[in-house]
Amino acid sequence: MPPRDHFFFPGFFTSFHIWSVLYRNAEKGWVYPNHKHPLFEVLYCESGSMSEWVSGVEYRLAAGDFILINSGTLHYPQAHEESRYFNFHFDVEPREVHSLFRRLHKPIVSSEQPPDVKLEIRKWMDRLIELFQSGKEMSFAQKMMLQSNMLQFLAFILEKIISTDVEAGRGASLSKRQIATETAYLLETYGGSESMQISGLSERLNVHRNYITGCFKEVYGVSPKHYLTKVRIEKAKKLLQETTLSIEEIAGELTFSSAAYFCKFFRTHVGITPSQYRSGITI
Template identity: 30%
Template sequence: MNPDHYQFEIGINLHPGEGELTVLFSGEGSPRPGHKIGPSVHDYYLIHTVLSGEGVFVSAGRSYSCQAGDTFLITPGSLFSYEADRRTPWQYAWAAIQGDAASHLLKEAGVSREKPVLKGADPLALHSFYHRIRHSFKQSPFPELESLEASGWLRLLLHRLGLASRDLGNTSDRHQEMIDRQVEQAKRWISLQYHQQLGISQIASSLGYHRAHFSKAFKERTGLSPKQYLMKIRMDKAKELLESKVLTIDEVSSSVGFNDALYFSKQFRSWCGQSPSEYRSGFKR
């Protein structure tokens, strides 16, 4: 037992490696009243989530009062300290993180050097992720797999924090963000599936949207209807394939989602002002 804590548990990664996101260690503790860490600096990211009680976190000379559901971030090289309340000392869970993507993913989750505290998340939900991370390190014969498991649970933890940070925003803003996301998802779907026999109703249904709502939102944000956008993607890809001069016109047609090469040629002429063969012959590598 750690003498400064009523309860203290930790799991250590024996094979951290050098990935884009790695957990170095993770733990949970219930420090005694007034227990203080720092002033100090770390060379890794360290997040704490308060599960119960209260305390104060200090970063870059600014103090933050934290309670259950609040998460605070220590960034590499930043001077920090934190102290448990003397009457209702906090219980918290933590995870130390490193990796090329750590800063970006933490910011997506709602915490950064500039904004080191995220308030008001669900401590019970977050607790379960910390528990999973910590218990990934069982000192099995396969520590590299333990590291992989822990980083997976960490991503889910960051996802939950990210949802909490966005729930704090304006309801109207969140609605607009959701519509923007739906349109981006549809654009991505079309760019990946243009070679299939796609219909607008099918696209809307596959993504869980009503066709009329989907079409209106899509045109408002792109200036094109979904049908026009699909045709643009197909024609742009057809140009690319024609320029390569590797495939026949029939093969280009089927590669961009047209079963009928004559219909493809008609649509290409309408879109580009010349037939596929004319476009190909006029293109010089």
């Protein structure tokens, strides 16, 4: 087939947030308290022997093993002997990608993967550790390089491990996909409003609220409430980046009851205040 002499590509937006990175030793018997957070988490056991307990299930990690834990899941690590581990927390947009990760029924563990995939994961982890090991303050260009490497790693995970039947809508009936798609459209269109509740969706679609929630989770992997939170955060970020509206005006635009509540909501889900985000501060 001859090459096309013209093409159109609508473009896409990808945002990858790295919240914290740890590379350290853990003494035998070390345990971190059971906890959960709204971020995805990666733990790589470089040496020694560890466990990650996820929702009461133990996943053993030998040297070279890796685990990816879903957001909002109770978990804690434990060292069975002196070990060295690499750990980071992240979030990723667009929501379609976020939802693919969210639809995982259990953690991704490298020891359960084919040998070639397990080896490639280990290479990626070693590469990322090397980028951090210099101990020097990173330049902005180096931070971009790091983020690029992490995005490539996550793309590898999506392509090689997250199976095609997890993709949005696969396995759901046409009617369920239609309900979920219409719900997503309403959340996207009217999602700046705090008044967009599941009861309102039920009235608009003339479908029971429990059925809407079930269809949405089956297709998108998250609840409508979780999806709406993502929509509101993205709209807030856009207003902070692309307008000169004050924090109070943005809170009003998104129908928060007060600027203080908006700031609390934003900090809870983003990790920094709206003012810090607007000024380019990261954590």
